[in-house]
Amino acid sequence: MKSFLDEVAQEIISSKYPFEQIKIIVPSRRATLFLKNALAAQIDQPQFAPEIISIESFVEELSGLKKVEHIYSLYEFYEVYQKYTPDKEQDDFDEFLGWASTVLGDFNEMDAHLVDTKVFFEYQTSLYEIQEWAQEESSTPLINNHLNFWKRLPLLYERLNDQLYNQQKGMLGMLFREAVANLEHYTQGNKKQHFFVGFNALNKSESQIIQEFISQDAGRVIWDIDRCFFEDGIHSAGKFIRKYYEEWSLLRSEKKPVFKDNFCQVKNINLIGVTKNIAQAKYAAQLAERIQAKGSDEKTAVVLGNESLLIPALSSLSVAQKKWNVTMGYPLEETTAATFFDTFLKLHSNISKGSFYFKNLQSFFNTAWCDALFESKKINIQETISELQKKNLSYVSPSFFLDKEDSVSLSAICFKPFTTVANMLERLVQVSEQFIVFLESQKGEEALLHLAYFQRFRQKFNQLILINQKHPFVKSISLLVLIFKELTKSEKIDFVGEPLMGIQFMGLLETRLLDFDNIIITNLNEGILPAGKKSVSFLPFDLKKKFEIPTFVENDAIYTYHFYRLLQRAKNVYLLYNTESDGLNAGEKSRFLHQLIFERQSAHKLVEQQLTLNYQPPAIPISTVVKTDEIMNKLNAIAARGFSPSSLSLYLRDPLAFYYQRVLGISEAQKMENSINNMDKGTLVHEVLEKLYKPYIGKALMTEDFDSMFDRLPSLMEERYKSIYHGNNERTGRNYIIFEVLQKSVIDLLNAEKKIVKEGHQLKVLHLEKKFKKEISIPGISQSVKLIGVVDRIDELNGTLRIIDYKTGLVNPNQLKISEWELLSTNRDYAYLFQILLYSYVHSEFMSSYKAVEAGIISFRNLPSYFIKFSTKFIKSDPHVSQGICAANLSKFEEILFEIILEIFNQKINFIHKN
Amino acid sequence: MKSLKFNKFINSVNQGSFQIINAAAGSGKTFSLVYLYLKKLLSAETDYTFRSMLALTFTNKAVNEMKVRILNFLFFLSSDPNNEKIITIHQMLIKDLDLSEKILQDKSKRVLKIILHEYAAFEVITLDSFTHKIIRTFARDLKIPLSFEVVIESDQILEQLTESILEKAGVDKDLTKILVAFSLSKTEELRSWDIGKDLYDFSKLLLNENDRLPLRGLKEKSLEDFLEQKKRFEVALKTKQKDLILIGNEALEIIKSNGIEKEDFLGKGIIYNHFKKHSDGFYEGIYSNKLSADLLVEKVLYAKGLDDYKKEIIDRIQPQLTEKYFEAKSKVGKVLILKDLIKYWVPVSLINELEKGLEDFQNSEQQMLLGRFNEIIARTIANQPVPYIYERLGEKYRYYFIDEFQDTSRLQWQNLIPLIANSLESLDDQQKLGSLLLVGDPKQAIYRWRGGDNQQFLNLLDHQSPFQIPSETKNLDTNYRSCDSVVTFNNNFFSFVGGEVLDAQQKSMYSEQTQQKLNNKDGGYVEIIFIENTRKKEDTIPIYQQQTIRCLKQAQKNGFLWEEMAVLVRKKNQASMIAEIVQEHGIPFVSSESLSLSQSKKVTFLIALLRLSIAPDDLEQRKEVLEFLWSKKESPMDYHDLLQQYLFGDKNKFFNLINSDFESSFNLDVFSRNSLYDAIEYAIETFEISETIDAHLNAFLDNIFEFALKNESDFVSYLSYWEQKANAVNISTPEGINAVKILTIHKAKGLEFPVVVIPFAEEELSVSLNDKMWYPIDEEYGNDFEWGRINFSSKLKLLGQQGQVFYEDKMRQDHMDSLNTLYVALTRAISQLYLICPLEKDNIEVTKSYSALINHFVKNQGYNPTLENPFYWGEITQAREKKEVKTSPLLPEFKISTHWQKHLWFQIYSGENEENDQARSRGLLIHDLLGEIVNEEDIVPLVLNAVEKGLFRIDEIEYYNDLLYMVTSHEVLKPYYKKGAIIFNEQNILVPNASFVRPDRIVKSSEGWVIIDYKTGKYRPKHEDQLRHYEEVLNRFETKVFKKYLVYIDDEIEVKNI
């Protein structure tokens, strides 16, 4: 089948105009390359190509104005807005940004469609004014505000246009209006023949321009449309061109146009439902490659409805596949550089009391290439991070990274607190430059793309600096973040391959004028293809219709045209859509698919399919480790070093965890948390208590002793806290609360004990943080086994010896009462008891001189219970066995202890994961 | 047939414009809705009626289903009206609309076509997208950024929100006080100091409509107000406590002064003890005995063998004591309530901070929580004049259709009422009234917890219309889904339930509205299995598991496929218990848990790599990596040896060892230099797990992809997201695999299955005990506040009339929720239904639990439930034959390779040749600039323009100016930049059949062509070749080439004459 461009080339050449007298205007410059090729294929003598120009450039040329960037027009608009809006009603710049783009969009539309804005605005406001709801009685503040907004729009519109015009600049709509105004002047001096190729939806200006050229005999228009769409009175693919043939007298006078019958030819059309996005991208690329591999010289295109899917699609091409091209825009905000600047700005905008959040720093350092860049400056990020982690700094002062003098180094650029927004912008450029220089020096090819991203950002920041100098509206970093978002939102990295061979990856808009034999389109869902009622505008629907400004109906018809045009000359078509229906408006098949089904052409072979993914129920993790000789050796070594109570109770809880943590030595990784962790909390309280009680060891406590402890407490708390945070005692957030809570619990404990003393009891602390090491020999194990550990406190209350463990967690009295000994090794709840009993067991000799001994826990989360002591609650209790610590109970404990250790050393029993 | 009975209804409601369809389960609800939609669509003179029709439903799935059905019906009506799929509808429409076949066919054809091409106006949408639309229209009026993104899942935002409040501790003075006090009050109750969770839970109320009313009253209050109120509570509590002691003392005094002693009273002095406790200030649980009841019926209080005179005295003081008793009782209730109020007051007092924080957060992130939409509309938009709203919306809906009405929330309905009223009560341009159709089933209302307000529907059914037009109701009373025995079982069961519930509304709901007519689907089978009711709940789990397996296997024996079976449970953990046993028995299954991403080992492996890139020495993550690789490759090495040898040491050693042993080519540095998404693909490629890419891995990629689109996509951010959300990210339920589905009843709503098994049929009917809820604050504590939070419990019953009513009302709602859930569950089955429930004692209260209802029902049927003998209803029949229409599945094999980067890079710089891999950006820039220079005068404006474009900075202007001047004023080149020269910059020269060439600059001089080409790299011989090629092409013109120059541009200029 002849492609459209071949047809165009033929028509142009047969028009007999010499190429230098020809100007070809196309919807976008993307297709120029193809058009040149098509022309080259039909000439027999080298010659200069005719001028081929996009309509946008053509209009720029006609108007003599320069098109401004979106961000620039926003700033200009705000200036106008400020000037002409009463102070009281003015929005701040950030609020303004929330709606300004939409207003500018509307201005653009009005201009491009040559709307008489005076009439337009007057019509609307007077319409509002006669409405019942706008009358005094029924009007509401919301209505009034909206009305005022409307009443001000004409002035804003006018002044903004003036302001831009004075700079010889304009937004696209203005350019169009101006171009039309200059049209006569242009055509008078014009000697060229203008070919308008492949247009469909024209705005009023375009339509006037084209008509003018035709009527001057200085131009002609070449449509690309199939007969069946043109003649079908309703089909929206033909909506516009049908309209031109009805409305343009120049066309009406022509004889009935002949359009080709391509669409109704034989085609294979496959509709394929896919779960979500990635699978669509990958399957699309896979299909394309499969078709390409057939070796034919057919043309194949993958059209990505969602442009962000480019990379998932490219990465599923095989390594050997070299013939592919990308012709589309990739969103700048999806790039690694965007991520870098996001984290950079966040780092600075989140600064709290002059310090960075560790978490933000970590994010920052872990963006792509950041570590490499720092490494190139001899700064090792990994080390920095672990140093911060070791010091437990969840807030980091910038000075950590800075030399006083230095203001140009990478660290200075990145971490110096910024002074002004201008300074910040300057720094953004500097960071970009650092990256650019560094990435340019990289040998590996993976740096190239990233380099391009940073170059683009530098360019954007440079622009921003200029704008900011002119209009210093941005005063805070959070506003800068908004601007940054605005800046990157619509910006795209343009890929313009030399797309002559192989698989073409494109967006739908880039397919204009082109034809492919095989087409694969992704994201055929409502809301994407086509976009549907998505575009925002302040112009009321009816008004748009009245003034012939496009509504969603027209916008959708544009998509429809592109979609069907692409199908016209294709042979094999694969249409992929998402079947997942989560999200607000997701998972609805595109209307195009319904249209293809319900308006099916008889020669179309339609197949509906569903892509299935391989589903496997999740695998089960490794739950058993066999005790090899190697492991036995390790166990022996541990025995020689000593088992701690906590390691034994870990074994009871989960033998596999015991293996990983104690045998292998994988301790849980130190995580940097926003707040002080449990271990540190424990340490803090333990240390404070040790220091508090230390002076009184061995002596009976008096109430005055407690008073002096109360006095010392606050400074001790501060001091210990500081030592955990390496000298930093700024407390905010959770840490502030925890600190108060911990201090309160220490006070509660002191009060409880003071009360005891006051009531006349005798309390004497004997040991604090007492280390022990005890060797035991267990029948059945050749070597001796050591037990090691620390007892928090041993004291004497009215002559009773108390072995005490402090716990910062919650302990219930029930957890220290046991009814059956087996539970000690099988029930997790008794882990604390196990430790207490072990402490008692190793101290049995020490205890022998005391008539009464108690062992238990002081839980800082259960101070009302104060000292919770171990006791038994056997149903049939042996009269020889006491309910607390006694020889008989300890020997029972010994039995259990031996059993456990024997089990650990039993090579036949594996380490099995316990839930 | 569906059609005949239905037909009558259609005609009966023809005139009314406010119709309600009350549709029991399986009664053809969607069919009726679609039919009525079509009828409206095809009845009007214009073909464009659909533009003013709005159909609202709850889920995207329902939307899709309904749209496709409408389109399909239209398609058949227009192309094949006598097709059996459509014939009934066709006939009904002809009759109802009084149209000829031909006219109907043509009309359908036109309407279908127009809808297909003006599809955006075909508004069958979800209620959520409707509210979204309104919010978007009014965004500027509400000061919301127009480009806001809608966030559906609120967890993350709320978590960040509570964190940000917590962060203020130690910064904001007042707040600090409150937060610390809150924390301390929690520790006093032996609860964790950490108030994050409490605040988070509380912040959820901001999004729940059920809490809207109480919250509204709190809006204007300051922190101080809250503190004041707390003090008032505390004072009240103290007074009440004192009063109670006083009452106790007084009562004791009455007793004593009358010469009565403890033992003189009945039951070892039960009433004496009661007052004694009061006087000791103790009153937890003292109303659990029968004393209250006894006092109410004035039972004697004295002990049996007492002297008569004492009996007389006691009788005489009995009224006094009774009075004291009840006086104390209500006070105790108040004390308990006050304690609650105080306990939960702190989070309540932070509500405004939370709300403000939420607004700030949403605005700064340009995100809006969907859950707030209805509230915003109600507050700001719903009270605008309706024509104005329509005007702004740009749409004027005349015909409303609302599905699943029982689940609409109060606000959703209230926000709609004005819009609907306007169309029902005013004429449009064609002088027609609008219409409204509501469809729903009050018995399937199971979403009260998230705001659904069934009462609205019940009121409408009770003819309480908010519109001027009365409603007309039709009950759809035939069950088209289930087989006869399943239907009759449900009829009987719910009629029994209706007989037992007390509330009149519920009585009629269950005993009358559940009664469905049969659709002559023979067969059907219901089995109730009783299991032992053990003391400990855990002990019953294995029995439930066993019995579930037995049921599934039995159904399989009866010829049902696994995929035809579903196990329905109430709670997620029950689902995992069932999944566990089903997996053990090798039965294929799909459950929400098995769908979770975090269950996939591949996924956790990749996550471990991400973690390692941040903390390379994290041994736990290294272990994850090794464990995965070891299991995957079945390495001959012993697991422990592997760990021991690999785990320790520096990161390079670790990965080198891995690469050599597991034949991978992973490099941690490269990994971490990629974007998040690329990094994961890189890992998949280098570890070669791509050929087995599966649903989980694919969903993981999707998750990362989506995350990166919406957030800062650095590794750290993703990992912290993952830590929060890992368990909640699921793959979508795979279709077309033969597996049993395990799901919650809520998820099963709207679905049907040939076989349904319901284990754990033991749920209590009232589930709110110990839930926190709002309670109206008594006026005695001041008029500033209306609501506080309490724990729902029977203590409310101590409060007399008011508390009793509150308590019972809540219980009534609970019952309705539970019974509705049961109704939904029991009506899912088509052929076989299995219930597994504990055997209950005879004396259990009928409305206590599901199992109580079932046990009593079975007895009521004249059977004696036992463990050995399940109860049967109907007969087991074999599954009907299935037609095997399996098309071969489309299974993609995914390759992943990351070699696209460089290739892609060249497509940014179209002009560059692939060989030139020197990415000198400055060179490229100069090249571009030179391309635009015709002659020297162009330089200054060109450079300025470049600055404006941001290509370089102002302070570089001079550099570029100079550099360009160096070219244009170069001795050799100078003449070719003169004014007046004929210059072709970057002109394409078409070459027949060989595309085109584009020399940088050609000058036509009197002697002939001069070719100039700019180069930015080093000299290469091929540069000359290129020029010669240009020459060759140009020589085929009339003019011949005269000179050729290569211009090398670095900081210096070098010109080479070729």
Ligand code: SF4
């Ligand atoms: S199965 Fe359910 S949804 Fe479908 S028609 Fe019947 S009632 Fe409606």
